[in-house]
Amino acid sequence: MMTIGNTPSLARTVSSTCDNSGFVQAQQTFENGGRKQDVPVHICGQVVAVSTKAKHTRSGWHGYFYVNVGQGISIRVVSNLDEMNAPEWPWVRDGDMADIVGRYYYDSPRRQGIDWTHKGTGSSWDIPGYVIINGKRFD
Numbered sequence: 001m002m003t004i005g006n007t008p009s010l011a012r013t014v015s016s017t018c019d020n021s022g023f024v025q026a027q028q029t030f031e032n033g034g035r036k037q038d039v040p041v042h043i044c045g046q047v048v049a050v051s052t053k054a055k056h057t058r059s060g061w062h063g064y065f066y067v068n069v070g071q072g073i074s075i076r077v078v079s080n081l082d083e084m085n086a087p088e089w090p091w092v093r094d095g096d097m098a099d100i101v102g103r104y105y106y107d108s109p110r111r112q113g114i115d116w117t118h119k120g121t122g123s124s125w126d127i128p129g130y131v132i133i134n135g136k137r138f139d
Contacts (some may be wrong), residue, residue, distance in 0.1 A: 013040065013127070014041065014042050014101055014127055015042045017042065018043060018044035019041070020044065020069040020070055022041065023041045023069055023104060024069065024070075024071055024073060026039045026041070026104060026106075027075075027104075027112070030106040030112075031106075031109060036107070038103045038104065039104045040101075040103060040127045041101070041102060041103075041104045041114060042101045043067060043069050043075065043100050044067075044069075044098060045068045045069045045074075045097075046067065046068050046095060046097060047065050047066065047068075047092055047095060047097075047098050047133075048066050048068045048094065049066040049074070049094065050064075050065040050090050050092055050093060050094060051063065051064040051065065051090075052090050053089075054081055054089040054090075060080055060083070061080075061082050062078055062079060062080055062081060063078075063079045063081050063092075064076060064077070064078055065077050065098075067098050075112070075113060076112070076113035077098070077100055077114050077115075077131070078102075078113050078114065078115040080115070080118050083118040083119075083120045084131075084138050084139060085138060085139060091133065091138065092133050096133050097133070098132065099131075099132040100129070100131050101127075101130050102115055102117040102129040103115055103116040103125050103129070116129045117129040117130065117131050118130070118139055119139040
C-alpha cells in the first residue's frame, strides 16, 4: 500500500468500481499539505461543464470536462484525443453521466485534475484508463 504523507491511500491499482470517497480523501490529504504524488482513481458522476474546443499541447490534442463527484466537488478530466478511440470532440455534454479511470494529479488547488484517461500506458504511468459516457466507453 502506498501512502500520501502519513495517511494510507490507494494501492498502485485502481478500484474496479467507482470510488469517489477515495478520490475526495486523496484530494483533502493534498490540500492539507500531504506529500503530492500521482494517484490512480476511479470516479463517477454527472458532467457539469465541457470545454467545447479541444486544445493542442506538447502531448497532442486534448478535450476537457468537469465531473461532479459529490460533496460540492467537481474535478477536471483531461482526455488525450490523439490516444483515444473516440469521435470528434466534444463527445461529452453537460448532464451526461461519466465513469472515469485515470491518474489524479495535484499541483495546487487551481492545478489539479484527472488525466491518462486512455488505454495507453508509458514509463510515467502504468495503469490503463478510460472514460465511459452514458454507458459508451472511450479509451
